[in-house]
Amino acid sequence: MANFTKDEILAKAADLAKMIAETDEVDFFKRAEAQINENQKVREMIASMKSLQKQAVNFQNYGKEKAYQQTQSKLTALEEELDELPIVQEFKQSQVDVNDLLQMVASQVSNRVTDIIIETTEGDLLSGETGSKVRAGGNGCS
Template sequence: MSLADEQAVNEVLEQLTNLLQENEIIQNYQQIKQRVDQNKNLQALEDAMEAAQKEAVQFAHYGKPEAEQAAIRRADDLKKQIDTHPQVVAYRDALYEANDLLQHLTTMIQKEVNDAMEEEH
């Protein structure tokens, strides 16, 4: 690939990146992600779940099966709380939509590149 071709590709890539950043689906995803990342309650639930998981491992290591099972149940309960939290549900939905958009775009680009390559040969 020549330097001019590489520059052209970089320009198109920059335009595509800018268009994606302006896309409503991507902006919605980014806003929801930011709210999830800043949610102190979710962070506390995640920290508590990780602590319970670590306790379960430690209890297993020291041969305390009842304490291990209690820690596993606590971690599972915390995971359910996280998984059903409205912001997490909205985040997953937005992530799915953004992923779907990017997958569609990637498929279109791949098809165009393949078609262009076939025309050259």
């Protein structure tokens, strides 16, 4: 069995990252992000939100609770309005899709490493136990 170095594994990971970056999910994410950045209404709403966030921090720092609460209410309403825009919904969905793909790849790698460890130690895939556990488990093979 071949032994690989961390550098070799990281090089393969970089190749995998390049493949992921060239998927439909990532392509859609990039296009959705570009549309968000080019949309005047979205840019104005985000600028307003940043301004309201700064005001809220200032009101909170100076103990102006009523003004703080009013600013927070405006901020929440603006966030809800922004979230209702189809362009924003598409962008958020594209983030979820890319994240799901990354999680799927990470899970597949993790599960496969575990399976290989079990297989190479002559363990039991069904129980998920390595060979050392199976042999020590009192199965009459002492």
